[in-house]
Amino acid sequence: MKSHRIIGVVAAMACVVVGIAHGSPLILFFDLTSLILVCSASGAMMAATHGSGSARLWSAIIGWLLGADSDPSHPEAHRKVATMALDFGQYLLLAGATGTIIGQVQMLQNMSDPNAIGPALAVSLLTLFYGGMGHILIAVPVSQHHLRMAGTDASEFSHQGAGLRVIAVLGICTGISFFVMLLAMSNWFS
Amino acid sequence: MNTVALIGFICALGVMIMGILLGSPLEIFFDTTAILIGPVATLMLLIATFGFGTVQSAFGTGFRGLFFARDEPPHPEQVKAVQMVAGSGINYSTLTGFIGGLIGLTQMLTNMADPTAIGPALAVCLLSAFYAVAMVMFVYYPMARNADQAT
Numbered sequence: 016m017k018s019h020r021i022i023g024v025v026a027a028m029a030c031v032v033v034g035i036a037h038g039s040p041l042i043l044f045f046d047l048t049s050l051i052l053v054c055s056a057s058g059a060m061m062a063a064t065h066g067s068g069s070a071r072l073w074s075a076i077i078g079w080l081l082g083a084d085s086d087p088s089h090p091e092a093h094r095k096v097a098t099m100a101l102d103f104g105q106y107l108l109l110a111g112a113t114g115t116i117i118g119q120v121q122m123l124q125n126m127s128d129p130n131a132i133g134p135a136l137a138v139s140l141l142t143l144f145y146g147g148m149g150h151i152l153i154a155v156p157v158s159q160h161h162l163r164m165a166g167t168d169a170s171e172f173s174h175q176g177a178g179l180r181v182i183a184v185l186g187i188c189t190g191i192s193f194f195v196m197l198l199a200m201s202n203w204f205s
Numbered sequence: 206m207n208t209v210a211l212i213g214f215i216c217a218l219g220v221m222i223m224g225i226l227l228g229s230p231l232e233i234f235f236d237t238t239a240i241l242i243g244p245v246a247t248l249m250l251l252i253a254t255f256g257f258g259t260v261q262s263a264f265g266t267g268f269r270g271l272f273f274a275r276d277e278p279p280h281p282e283q284v285k286a287v288q289m290v291a292g293s294g295i296n297y298s299t300l301t302g303f304i305g306g307l308i309g310l311t312q313m314l315t316n317m318a319d320p321t322a323i324g325p326a327l328a329v330c331l332l333s334a335f336y337a338v339a340m341v342m343f344v345y346y347p348m349a350r351n352a353d354q355a356t
Contacts (some may be wrong), residue, residue: 023270024255031228037246037337044302048224048227052220052221052224055216055217055220055228056217056220058213058215059212059214059215059216059217059220060214060342060343060347061213062209062210062212062213062214062216063210063211063213063214063217063347064210064212064213064271064289064346064347064350064351065354066209066210067206067209069209069213070316080303095249096273098353098354101283102346102350105346106342106346109342109346110342111339112240113221113335113338113339113342115336116226116332116334116335117207117221117224117225117228117234117335118228119331120223120229120233120234120328120331120332120335121228121233122224123231123327123328124233124324124332126324142349145258151232160240172352174292174323174346174349174353177295177299177346178341180299181298181299181337181338181341184302184303184306184337185302185337186335188226188303188306188310188330188333188334189330189331191310192306192309192310192313192327192331195310195313195314196313196323196327197276198340199317199323203345
């Protein structure tokens with residue numbers, strides 16, 4: 016029984032929650048639709064990529080959180096779980112990015128009311144927030160744990176940064192465009 | 206037939222389409238310019254890099270590997286081709302998404318006098334990023350990872 020894992024995850028989450036609560040009401044950061052979209056899309060893509068074997072990842076995550084001691088005698092099995100956890104993290108980021116763009120495109124269709132732009136943009140960013148939180152709180156620790164049990168490191172895995180790179184591109188595109196759009200709306204150019 | 210994988214793929218697509226339909230009609234996510242710059246340019250670049258036959262057989266092997274049970278282990282050369290095509294597909298999608306974003310931005314910036322033109326140009330910018338993310342998430346990443354597992 017190793018309780019340091021669940022304590023660490025809960026403490027990290029508590030830090031974020033306290034940081035949010037310090038500046039704004041917590042309810043601003045809760046949007047059930049975004050949460051369902053990110054979780055179900057990334058879970059379903061895990062099933063699409065790894066087939067029925069992806070069920071092992073969910074039990075591995077729960078076992079890791081509850082502090083079950085894993086058996087180091089099967090390095091190949093640990094390697095497989097580590098790959099799946101890595102993929103789960105990438106899918107969380109990608110699903111978050113997709114949800115964010117969906118929200119922003121929908122927001123752009125509804126530009127007539129300037130007061131509605133801020134809240135709509137905030138809600139669209141929440142999918143990326145949930146994806147990123149799932150990535151750092153669950154996917155990265157679980158994959159690192161199982162990589163250590165397998166006796167390898169992440170450097171030999173391909174495509175591990177795909178989600179992060181896409182988010183960088185997305186951030187540059189949308190960041191600049193929204194900045195310019197807000198300048199245009201405030202008649203800065205005229 | 207890998208039923209779990211097929212159901213998972215359809216569910217993921219369905220969740221995304223549901224997410225779109227909750228807020229708006231589906232057709233605002235269809236933009237010819239962004240499709241040309243994003244997925245089509247990616248495919249052309251893949252064909253330019255690997256040749257038509259390799260790309261075709263890589264997509265065939267990749268999707269068979271995802272959704273159908275393998276009777277015999279695939280040929281190592283074919284798996285290698287799928288890995289290369291899918292890995293390059295991830296990179297090309299990301300880069301074409303970025304280029305599409307820059308094109309949309311340039312179009313918008315050269316035409317700032319007309320406020321009604323901002324929306325469509327910004328749509329090109331955002332939708333090319335959307336197609337990049339969607340192609341990586343639904344096509345290239347599963348293909349690449351599945352080919353890795355086969356070796």
